[in-house]
Each structure stands twice: as C-alpha cells, then as structure tokens.
Amino acid sequence: MSCASKKYLSLMNKVLDQEATEQEERILYEHLANCVECRAHFDELKYSTDLLCRLAHPQLPAGFTKSVLAQLPPEKRHAIRRWGSRHPVLAAMAICAVPMSLVIVGARRQTMQSRDKNGYVLVKVSGDQT
Amino acid sequence: MDQKEKRLIKKVKKGDQQAFAELVDRYKNSVFAICFRMVGNTQEAEDLSQEAFIRAYNHIDQYDHERKFSTWLFRIATNLSIDFLRRRKTSVSLDAVVPGTEGLSLNTILPDNGELPDEQMVRRENEEMVQSEIKKLPEKYRSAVVLKYIEDLSLKEISDIMDIPVGTVKTRIHRGREMLRKNMTAGGGGQA
Numbered sequence: 071m072s073c074a075s076k077k078y079l080s081l082m083n084k085v086l087d088q089e090a091t092e093q094e095e096r097i098l099y100e101h102l103a104n105c106v107e108c109r110a111h112f113d114e115l116k117y118s119t120d121l122l123c124r125l126a127h128p129q130l131p132a133g134f135t136k137s138v139l140a141q142l143p144p145e146k147r148h149a150i151r152r153w154g155s156r157h158p159v160l161a162a163m164a165i166c167a168v169p170m171s172l173v174i175v176g177a178r179r180q181t182m183q184s185r186d187k188n189g190y191v192l193v194k195v196s197g198d199q200t
Numbered sequence: 201m202d203q204k205e206k207r208l209i210k211k212v213k214k215g216d217q218q219a220f221a222e223l224v225d226r227y228k229n230s231v232f233a234i235c236f237r238m239v240g241n242t243q244e245a246e247d248l249s250q251e252a253f254i255r256a257y258n259h260i261d262q263y264d265h266e267r268k269f270s271t272w273l274f275r276i277a278t279n280l281s282i283d284f285l286r287r288r289k290t291s292v293s294l295d296a297v298v299p300g301t302e303g304l305s306l307n308t309i310l311p312d313n314g315e316l317p318d319e320q321m322v323r324r325e326n327e328e329m330v331q332s333e334i335k336k337l338p339e340k341y342r343s344a345v346v347l348k349y350i351e352d353l354s355l356k357e358i359s360d361i362m363d364i365p366v367g368t369v370k371t372r373i374h375r376g377r378e379m380l381r382k383n384m385t386a387g388g389g390g391q392a
Binding site: 083086089126127128 | 216220221224225228229232233237242245253254257258326327333334349370374377378381384385
C-alpha cells in the first residue's frame with residue numbers, strides 16, 4: 071500500500087474488530103471507493119478471516135467424556151450425600167426407616183411390658199408374635 | 201454464567217464427578233476445537249483436551265467463581281496447546297507429518313450435511329489450506345486468532361484467557377490477520 075496507508079490500515083482493523091464508529095466506517099468506505107489498492111487489501115483481509123470463520127468445528131471422538139471421567143482421581147468425600155441427592159425417594163425411605171424401627175421396637179416393648187403387668191407368664195412373652 | 205453452571209461447579213468443588221461430566225459435555229466441543237486448531241492434529245488435540253479437563257477438575261479450587269468458567273477452562277486449554285507446540289518444536293523431526301493431511305480425515309472434519317462429493321472436495325481443500333495457514337502463524341498470534349475466529353470470543357474475553365491487555369490482543373490479531381492475508385492470497389489461489 072502506497073497511499074496514506076497507516077491511517078487506513080488502522081481504520082480497517084477497527085472496522086474488522088467491530089470497534090469503529092459510524093463516522094470512521096464512512097471515512098474508510100469512502101476511501102475504499104476511490105483507492106484500488108486499499109480496496110484490494112481490505113477485501114483480502116476479509117476473505118481470509120471469512121475462511122477462518124467458516125471452518126467447521128471438528129467432531130470429537132465418541133466416548134470423550136467417559137474417558138475423561140475414567141482418568142479422574144477416585145471420588146472420596148460426600149459420596150453418601152450425593153447418592154441421597156440422586157435418589158431422593160430412597161434416601162427419604164432410609165431416613166424414615168430409623169425412627170420407624172424405633173417406634174416399632176418401642177411399641178412392641180410396651181405391649182410386652184403391659185402384658186407383664188397383666189400377669190402373663192414371661193416364657194410366653196419371649197415366644198410372642200404368634 | 202448461568203445458575204445451573206454455578207450449581208454444577210459447586211458440586212464439582214465437593215468432588216462430584218457426575219456434575220463434572222455435565223461440564224465436560226458443555227464445553228468439550230469448544231475445548232477440542234481450540235486445541236485442534238492450535239496443534240492441527242486430532243489425536244494430539246484429543247489428548248490435550250482430556251488433559252485440560254483433568255487439570256480443571258484437579259484444580260477446581262483455584263477457579264474464581266466471580267469469573268466465567270469458560271474463560272478459565274479455555275485458558276488451561278490454550279496454555280497446554282502452547283506448551284505442547286513448544287515441546288514439539290524441539291523434537292520436530294520425529295513428529296513431522298505430511299503437510300495438510302494431519303487429522304483431516306473426512307469423518308472428523310466434514311459435517312454430514314448431504315453435500316455433493318465435489319462440494320465436499322472443495323470444502324476439504326479449503327479446510328486444509330486454512331488449517332495449514334493457521335499452523336504457519338507464530339503461537340501467540342495463532343492463539344489470539346483461533347480464539348477470535350474459531351470460538352468467536354470478544355477481545356475482552358481473549359484478553360482474560362491469555363492474561364494480556366486488550367491492546368496486546370488487538371495487536372496480535374491484527375498481525376495474525378495480516379500474515380494470513382499475505383499467505384492466503386499470494387500462495388493460496390487468491391480471491392474466491
């Protein structure tokens with residue numbers, strides 16, 4: 071480029087970076103209309119970046135995520151908590167199971183005791199549940 | 201960054217690998233594209249992408265949640281690619297491949313979009329030409345150009361990823377663009 075190229079070159083870059091003001095854009099395009107050399111330069115810049123933009127994203131081999139996971143260090147903490155968040159129903163059942171079993175055991179004991187007071191024979195209590 | 205991603209990262213910080221798998225699925229294509237355009241070979245790009253994710257997982261505590269996760273991740277990927285290129289430079293004779301053919305097999309590059317065979321041929325030739333021109337760029341211009349034109353990132357994001365001022369990003373992109381222009385139009389058959 072032989073004309074006052076520095077100025078226009080930086081304008082071209084601004085336009086290509088989408089950072090030019092409307093006025094700057096107008097100045098550039100007016101110049102390009104009259105300057106074959108700058109016009110060619112600008113077209114070439116656009117041509118090469120257009121080719122770049124049009125490149126297809128390469129396709130990733132299948133199983134990529136799996137093989138990344140396989141290479142991670144083993145999970146350590148909070149495994150139980152995570153299991154719980156993934157299976158909320160089972161977790162709720164597991165949590166309920168504790169007080170429930172206490173209640174059941176307690177209830178049974180109570181019945182045993184009351185039977186005791188009522189004068190049932192102890193031998194009969196141990197063989198209960200018939 | 202969306203809320204779902206924030207939640208995922210929180211879980212990953214606690215060591216949840218299932219949450220991490222979701223992050224990998226989100227970003228694997230971008231990370232792979234960056235690595236592939238940087239090194240120009242699918243196998244090496246895949247290895248580098250895997251390494252990038254593994255590093256991200258192992259160093260998730262260093263991730264600052266005030267910033268974009270993608271920025272942090274792309275930074276790891278870019279740095280790994282640059283390191284790889286530097287290492288390869290020292291052993292270039294061993295890794296020499298026929299120019300323009302590396303990793304560009306039909307099924308890896310071409311989307312299956314029902315193109316006619318000669319359209320595919322033209323596209324493939326173009327792809328190969330562009331890829332080999334990208335490869336000629338010095339690393340620091342190459343990474344800026346790849347992030348800008350392959351990943352379509354803003355200058356600010358690129359500056360965060362590369363940890364250099366926006367002004368420097370611009371200079372690198374301008375120089376890279378100028379080199380591409382020279383090489384593509386002088387040697388590469390000119391304007392379409």
